[in-house]
Amino acid sequence: MAKSTIDDVASLAGVSIKTVSRVVNREPNVRQATREKVERAISSLRYRPNISARNLASHKSHLIVLVYDDPRAYDVPSSGYIIRMQEGALRACRATGNELLIHPCDYRSADVGQELAELVERTRPDGVVIAAPLSNVSTIVSAIKDAKVPFVRLSPGADDPNEFSVATNDLEVSADMTSHLASLGHKRIAFITGHPRHKAVQNRFTGYREGLKRNGLPFSEQLVAAGDNSMASGEAAAIALLGSEKPPTAIFAANDDMAAGVIRVANRLGIGIPDQLSVAGFDDSSLARQVYPALTTVRQPLAQMAEAAATALIADPDVRPESCVVPAALRVRESTGPAPGGQSG
Amino acid sequence: MAKSTIDDVASLAGVSIKTVSRVVNREPNVRQATREKVERAISSLRYRPNISARNLASHKSHLIVLVYDDPRAYDVPSSGYIIRMQEGALRACRATGNELLIHPCDYRSADVGQELAELVERTRPDGVVIAAPLSNVSTIVSAIKDAKVPFVRLSPGADDPNEFSVATNDLEVSADMTSHLASLGHKRIAFITGHPRHKAVQNRFTGYREGLKRNGLPFSEQLVAAGDNSMASGEAAAIALLGSEKPPTAIFAANDDMAAGVIRVANRLGIGIPDQLSVAGFDDSSLARQVYPALTTVRQPLAQMAEAAATALIADPDVRPESCVVPAALRVRESTGPAPGGQSG
């Protein structure tokens, strides 16, 4: 038997197609008895509305696009990051009968803007979720803005109060991590900065400084090394930091990949973790539980952030919520411990 | 200005909408001059065909669904695995103007079948790519088969010659890995088996035995430990293997996560890698380069496999290609070396 249409359902139920449409779309103004009659017809015919027809008639696509940095472009692909965002966006879509289109792209490419504009023109999504670090690249954001499609940025520190965006409290939680290390008796806490384009990652540095201040610890340039989010850069930073005159007793890296680099170097140098050196990361990537010892890190609520973003896009555009902040949480594992020889707290 | 339609283009170019349609769809039977005239109109109006209208009229959705095991369900999410498949499927879709819908699902759930049937009924994709290990679960495959939608299984060892499927040579390459270890002088090569449901993973075990045979090495049950693809199971297996009377000098795990577990245990026990113990994995997950020492493993051509599968689905169904095998490759890194005290070859 061929696919049944709304007309089949209508004639079987003995009503008009409009009534069927009302039942399917859960609109009001249908008597209970009629509704049940239609529902019986629907299930006996195994009727499923044709999405294309619905989209064409309703001028909506029921499609949400998730745009993120192409993992191929990274030194070490942070796949877990992407998967968790997809998970959240999918949850929002499934709950509402929408579909998710994923679109990894390389923000370093000259024509990302053009690429995204075409994507939007072609698929006419109901909304676009832009993940960090793309959400901080102005060419990307403005390409989507110009395409006149609703969008939400997944980014720390919402800047433009007119635009809805979903953020996490990178700064605050980084200060907390620094306090965690300070409370273990560490006085010389180093920081490895991340990719300068990634704004969230900059906030982590600010949070680190804030954390030092809160604990009455002085900030020193000697205790800061520059990284670029890759594990290799974490290794280089660790070598510099640990080879210095007064090496730190704790290293806080702006992401897990770099923290893993620190651990690798420590292993190579025979420096015990956490006995001689405490190491903390940020992201709680799957890597964090896979390195030895397991990494103390920060769990970003990526899935919840993406879910909130997609939900906002799907909701009635007139009642778009305020920009929201989903808090991250410390995950204390084995890589941090009392400062060596110190009077730990 | 509002979005332009095919009618706008037709009147601007002074032709009928059918001619515009022909140009857009690259159909023959349009004079070159006409074609150019239409193309000028298209670009001056920035015309983009409406997908929903096209799909409705053509009875196609231009959608490919990629179904895979929900990473949330795993102990250690193998996100890289999924990202690489997505990458390949996306490549095929982008090249042909199709879109990809991703659908992670839990194959342990009682109603996956129902869930997938509804997905297909709702989205009417032009094809479904089923990733391993789902491609070996009969309820899943038959749910999709019953939905009468074309599908391709990403699975080792195509069984049903009537069905198109894309595979890799797990068995052959596992034998090669075993030979690699044997050629380093290892005589006692252990194997950690993977999740019994994952057929590819079983083939790796067969390949291991084949490799032993090729190198004149005896197979021994004592050198086999059961795992379930998780890192924890790899650790347990390593403890059993290394604590036995005659411990192996090399351990080949059916996937990288378990191999990482072996490395963790060796680190904990103070066993040097590769000096005292060689370790090999399978998958070349990002983890493989993140553990210390970097893991010798097998690179599965996941992206190419998914691309081949999606391409086949998109192509004319009458010219569906033969089932194909995309070969995997050894990635020799630092975790394998000459057998200790042995007369290495």
Place this chain on the structure above:
DNA sequence: GTGAAAGCGCTAACAC
């Protein structure tokens, strides 16, 4: 080579 007419299966606007 090109065009006219007839839908695809649904929703929107409005009548009843």
Place this chain on the structure above:
DNA sequence: GTGTTAGCGCTTTCAC
């Protein structure tokens, strides 16, 4: 509460 009438923007069929 429910039905009628028009489309939405394309592709298809077939005529010319």
